[in-house]
Amino acid sequence: MSCARTFLQTNPEGRAYLPSRRTVEIVGHELLTESIVQLTVRDEYIAQHAQAAQFANLYSSNSLQISPRPFGVAEVHDDEVTFLFAVVGRGTEEFRDKQVGDTIDILGPLGKSFDLSEPGRYLLVGGGLGIPPIAHAAQKLSGRSDVQATALLGYRDVHFADEMLMRHCSDVRAIENEQGNVITLLDQWLAEQDGDARNLSDVHILTCGPHPMMKAVASWAFKRDVKAQMNLEERMGCGYGTCVVCITPTIHGNQKVCIEGPVFTREELGWE
Known part of the structure; x- marks a missing residue:
């Protein structure tokens, strides 16, 4: 990667x-x-x-x-x-x-960025204040002929970032807590794929938000053998690896989110 x-x-x-x-x-x-x-x-x-x-x-x-x-x-x-x-x-x-x-x-x-190098279908899954890096990913992907990007956004209530995402992504879907969550949107997206739902090898999930949300997204991806990159939100001190505050467990041992992340694959985190 x-x-x-x-x-x-x-x-x-x-x-x-x-x-x-x-x-x-x-x-x-x-x-x-x-x-x-x-x-x-x-x-x-x-x-x-x-x-x-x-x-x-x-x-x-x-x-x-x-x-x-x-x-x-x-x-x-x-x-x-x-x-x-x-x-x-x-x-x-x-x-x-x-x-x-x-x-x-x-x-x-x-920090380490999302890997956007591969073509395919990108699902940009953001929750709350995890939406900003998802918006930047949409901007980076916009205009590429080899990708199809869909933004799936979960909010507590106010849809504060929809307009920003719509500037870069033609398919933006948002949901509030009382309506469901981002897993609801993922299930809806999958149901619309018809024959493509049987082959998800070209699908890439990029997600950022609260840990419970991202773990649910990782589980959804694991069950369907979908590639997923998780942008962890952790409390940081220095932001460049000196203070050792932002440690997270991975299959390679504890790593610093600020320099070895914030992006990790679901496999690196051991999330299933």
């Missing part, structure tokens, strides 16, 4: 390096719901190099907030990079209160 890891630049001596933490300008800021923010910054390096499922660290200007917040890239246009995040504490409250024209410190892109 040819998953991209953290992208490095090359200096004049030919040595690879990751651009250091830097200050960027906020060029877009919108409250999508009472607690979900769409934040866009101008950063040419991330815009050029970020792959689907990679993330960036955003840093608080409060010196007491030591750890950065890792946000998955949701969309890229020219030199502008968009993130979606929920307001859950002091750090994200600070980002919510930022305005267009303000600045913020950033580091990235970080």
Whole structure:
């Protein structure tokens, strides 16, 4: 699997390096719901190099907030990079209160990306705040003649990302908790495949969301021998492998989600 890891630049001596933490300008800021923010910054390096499922660290200007917040890239246009995040504490409250024209410190892109190299049918399964990397995957797949992409989105209530997905994916299906879940959407999609449902060898599931949701998706894929890549959401400290906070068990032993992930196959995680 040819998953991209953290992208490095090359200096004049030919040595690879990751651009250091830097200050960027906020060029877009919108409250999508009472607690979900769409934040866009101008950063040419991330815009050029970020792959689907990679993330960036955003840093608080409060010196007491030591750890950065890792946000998955949701969309890229020219030199502008968009993130979606929920307001859950002091750090994200600070980002919510930022305005267009303000600045913020950033580091990235970080982590291992989805593998989008193969042709076929892609099912982009996102739940809640796991939807941003799914949206970026849809953007990366859009325009390719060798793939057919379907977005399957699960929400608690407000459909805050449908419009973003529709810009890149012609088939977007969404469901709320009271109607069912993403497994409901997967079953509906499968029922529509007619003869193609017997041969799913060209199907690739990319998923991100709460662990119970992703484990249910992995089980659905396992029962049908479908390839699946899981983008894990874990609490992180540094975001680049130093602090050893974001450990997850795999068949290869404990691994760091921030640098050996966040993308793992269902086989690597042992999820069935």
